Amino acid sequence: MGEVTNSQQQKKKIVIGDDGYVLEDVPHLSDYIPNLLTYTNPLQHNPSYSVVKQYFVDEDDTVAEKVVVHKNSPRGLHFRRAGPCQKVYFEPDDVYACIVTCGGLCPGLNTVIREIVCGLHYMYGVSRVMGIDGGYRGFYSKNTIPLTPKVVNDIHKRGGTILGTSRGGHVTKKIVDSIQDRGINQVYIIGGDGTQRGAAVIFEEIRRRGLNVAVAGIPKTIDNDIPVIDKSFGFDSAVEEAQRAISAAHVEATSFENGIGLVKLMGRDSGFIAMYATLASRDVDCCLIPESPFYLEGSGGLFEYIEHRLKDNGHMVIVIAEGAGQELVSESLKSTDPSGNKLLQDVGLWISERIKEHFSKQKKMLINLKYIDPTYMIRAIPSNASDNVYCTLLAQSAVHGAMAGYTGFTVGPVNNRHAYIPFNRIIEKQNKVVITDRMWARLLSSTNQPSFLRTRVDIIKANKDEEPPTQLSDDNLMEKQVLAK
Numbered sequence: 001m002g003e004v005t006n007s008q009q010q011k012k013k014i015v016i017g018d019d020g021y022v023l024e025d026v027p028h029l030s031d032y033i034p035n036l037l038t039y040t041n042p043l044q045h046n047p048s049y050s051v052v053k054q055y056f057v058d059e060d061d062t063v064a065e066k067v068v069v070h071k072n073s074p075r076g077l078h079f080r081r082a083g084p085c086q087k088v089y090f091e092p093d094d095v096y097a098c099i100v101t102c103g104g105l106c107p108g109l110n111t112v113i114r115e116i117v118c119g120l121h122y123m124y125g126v127s128r129v130m131g132i133d134g135g136y137r138g139f140y141s142k143n144t145i146p147l148t149p150k151v152v153n154d155i156h157k158r159g160g161t162i163l164g165t166s167r168g169g170h171v172t173k174k175i176v177d178s179i180q181d182r183g184i185n186q187v188y189i190i191g192g193d194g195t196q197r198g199a200a201v202i203f204e205e206i207r208r209r210g211l212n213v214a215v216a217g218i219p220k221t222i223d224n225d226i227p228v229i230d231k232s233f234g235f236d237s238a239v240e241e242a243q244r245a246i247s248a249a250h251v252e253a254t255s256f257e258n259g260i261g262l263v264k265l266m267g268r269d270s271g272f273i274a275m276y277a278t279l280a281s282r283d284v285d286c287c288l289i290p291e292s293p294f295y296l297e298g299s300g301g302l303f304e305y306i307e308h309r310l311k312d313n314g315h316m317v318i319v320i321a322e323g324a325g326q327e328l329v330s331e332s333l334k335s336t337d338p339s340g341n342k343l344l345q346d347v348g349l350w351i352s353e354r355i356k357e358h359f360s361k362q363k364k365m366l367i368n369l370k371y372i373d374p375t376y377m378i379r380a381i382p383s384n385a386s387d388n389v390y391c392t393l394l395a396q397s398a399v400h401g402a403m404a405g406y407t408g409f410t411v412g413p414v415n416n417r418h419a420y421i422p423f424n425r426i427i428e429k430q431n432k433v434v435i436t437d438r439m440w441a442r443l444l445s446s447t448n449q450p451s452f453l454r455t456r457v458d459i460i461k462a463n464k465d466e467e468p469p470t471q472l473s474d475d476n477l478m479e480k481q482v483l484a485k
């Protein structure tokens with residue numbers, strides 16, 4: 001096993017195997033604390049689990065980052081498989097765990113909280129668990145919230161987070177002082193990309209102080225903008241709830257002459273909710289996302305497409321992600337929220353005004369535009385059934401990892417298998433819709449909207465931060481599609 005150091009001086013645990021096999025492992029408490037005692041996992045004596053064949057994960061089990069391979073491909077990058085281990089590094093009576101939720105709301109937060117508390121209690125016999133009130137700043141500025149299976153029993157039926165959340169307020173020293181002073185030895189941190197960045201810094205400080213404290217991140221983001229993992233919890237629920245707004249927009253649009261229903265959905269930098277909600281609905285004629293720049297005037301522009309669509313079909317539905325077209329609504333780009341995220345202008349309102357202005361100036365066509373902004377209503381719902389199951393697995397994987405002494409990790413499914421992923425992997429980039437991938441091509445062919453990309457140079461520019469172009473763009477299919485319009 002070798003340790004390499006990247007530019008940020010974060011230590012990576014890289015294990016090299018045969019035929020190009022690479023494991024990017026997560027830190028373990030024993031990496032920096034010698035002679036730690038180990039104990040038999042209490043699950044071995046749990047009647048529900050003890051009969052399960054191969055219940056414990058093998059120390060050598062890893063999950064491949066990529067499952068589409070060629071005959072001669074190297075075996076590639078792997079992550080440690082999540083799950084219960086034979087040995088644990090904490091006596092249940094010694095565990096004092098805390099849970100914190102940070103950043104924006106997301107369906108499923110309460111389910112994750114519930115399942116961490118119940119997982120610790122029922123699987124490992126841990127009874128001391130408490131909640132941090134109101135995000136990172138709650139570590140040093142608020143009282144804690146005692147959490148028992150009874151307290152959390154029904155919380156998964158409610159939206160939001162019973163612990164409260166916030167942006168900003170990450171003062172590493174004060175947070176780690178509070179962890180140390182209170183004698184906390186397991187920290188569960190639920191939040192998005194910003195939160196995981198904060199968790200990475202907390203872990204580094206804990207390691208620097210040599211504390212016997214496991215730090216586990218559970219990725220939360222309604223925008224689905226966290227890389228590596230298959231998708232984030234709450235995303236499915238959000239896409240489902242968005243259907244109600246799109247259906248309403250469709251009803252409005254079809255009920256008036258030249259009706260346009262316009263729906264704004266969340267997605268600051270990544271347009272996944274808009275893309276999946278559009279694909280699911282089939283009522284949408286145009287989907288605008290941050291990754292795909294668009295323009296309004298002239299040939300191939302949005303106004304021209306709206307005119308065609310209204311002439312052909314009498315109505316249309318447009319879905320726009322909140323981060324789309326921000327370069328057109330430019331004044332907003334300078335300000336940020338307390339976490340440092342850029343503050344957005346209401347692009348839905350802006351584009352509604354531009355469309356109305358255009359058609360009233362043109363005097364060719366009288367339009368009826370209805371703008372629906374369901375964003376906070378979507379974010380506030382409880383998670384749906386499939387997200388509830390997903391949240392349960394995430395919480396249990398996090399608990400198993402911390403009990404086994406792993407630390408400095410985020411848990412999440414990679415190709416459908418839960419894995420422990422080092423923080424650096426999660427925070428080094430954002431997950432975005434790649435508009436030269438097949439999924440965006442599927443969307444374009446389902447809506448028939450213009451791609452707004454005129455040349456190959458536009459395509460390359462729009463994807464400058466992304467993976468190299470796929471087969472689809474190599475074959476110039478995208479250009480053919482654009483030219484065919």
Ligand SMILES: Nc1ncnc2c1ncn2[C@@H]1O[C@H](COP(=O)(O)OP(=O)(O)O)[C@@H](O)[C@H]1O
Pocket residue numbers: 102103104135136137166167168169170191192193194195196197198199201220221338339340341
């Ligand atoms: N680079 C960073 N270092 C430390 N803490 C951070 C960093 N970025 C964000 N945070 C903290 O993480 C928390 C949540 O971040 P935010 O961006 O608001 O939401 P999310 O985690 O959902 O992306 C905030 O309390 C913020 O101060």
Ligand SMILES: O=P(O)(O)OC[C@H]1O[C@](O)(COP(=O)(O)O)[C@@H](O)[C@@H]1O
Pocket residue numbers: 102103104105192193194220221222223266267268322337379
């Ligand atoms: O009004 P708020 O609370 O800042 O939330 C708005 C933002 O929160 C999000 O829903 C998700 O943001 P995070 O997951 O990064 O917290 C964005 O889509 C949106 O821009």
Ligand SMILES: [Mg+2]
Pocket residue numbers: 103192193194221
């Ligand atoms: Mg974020």
